[in-house]
Amino acid sequence: MDSGWIPQTSWRPAPLADGTYYWRVMARDEIGNESEWSVTRSFTIDTTPPTSPSPLSPSDGQAVGSQSITLVWSQVVDASQPVAYTASVSSSPNFSPDLRSSGWIYSTSFSLTLPEGTWFWRVMARDAAGNTGQWSTVRSFVVDISPPETPKVFSPTHQENLPASRSLAVFTWSRVGGPSPVTYSFRLEPIENEWRSTPDNSVTYDNLPDGLHIFRLFASDAGGRSDEASYRILVDTTPPGLEIGHPENTPITSPSRRFLLTGKTEPGSIVEADNVSTVADENGSFSLELDLSGGTNTIHLRITDRAGNSSEHVLTVVLPEETPIWPLLLPASAAAAFLILRFLRPARGVPRKPRHRRRRYR
Incomplete structure (x- = not known):
């Protein structure tokens, strides 16, 4: 492309495609004397905006345990160097408003201090020709410097x-x-x-x-x-046991209608028999008073521990048929006998009747 001989000291060529071009100039006077070519110069036509940088750190969704944050992104290769960058940080994914902007810088990192919370960031490039690229993909990170509370x-x-x-x-x-x-x-x-x-x-x-x-x-x-x-x-999935000092499958003979059942089981267990119940003490000991009938008595014993486990036991207690009731009335009988003896004795100071002795005849 040539301008031809023109009297001006500037020339605008037809629009050029992107690329690198070289140019020179010479002069000619009125009588036709021509100078040598000037030094060759070059220039670049660049109308293409740079690509968007890639956010690198923090990674998307990363949790950061510090308020001092350094944003890092990839370097952009462009025909027009150097490339400048601007980073934007916001608490909103819509970046309205921007909390902090780096401005146009030539570094691929930007440091700032942020409070706790979730933050969004993006970065853009601009080449030396003044072409501005698009914003990068939006990335987020979390600033958290406080340990969690103790769970309940x-x-x-x-x-x-x-x-x-x-x-x-x-x-x-x-x-x-x-x-x-x-x-x-x-x-x-x-x-x-x-x-x-x-x-x-x-x-x-x-x-x-x-x-x-x-x-x-x-x-x-x-x-x-x-x-x-x-x-x-x-x-506790184990049913409570029973200790009564006597084999369960062997009949027990009671001398009285009032039968006192004593034994040991799991502490705190409820012991029930014949609509009578008690609670075993902390040593597991218990006692139940039961009324017997004459002959063979079958006692159904149910034990339920604190966990709800239960066990059932069958005891046989024999009360002989001829067993009198007097053992239960013994205190009253003794008192009556004592009173009778007292009434039969003469009072003190009362003369006794003379006793007549029989004479024996030979």
């Missing part, structure tokens, strides 16, 4: 510290933490030594052995770890 643990299957006859236990807990995602770590002692983790707020254990079990739990997020919570349950 519950169980719909077991009251804390009270025995229950269920071997299946469910533990639930309150959700805590934020704004970053929370992970709950838990274990059930003594059957577990290692911690397990879940984002949920419940866990179920089945086929637990009898005994004391302690459920431990803590919450953690980007801001730190909570204190540990615990919940104690007692699993």
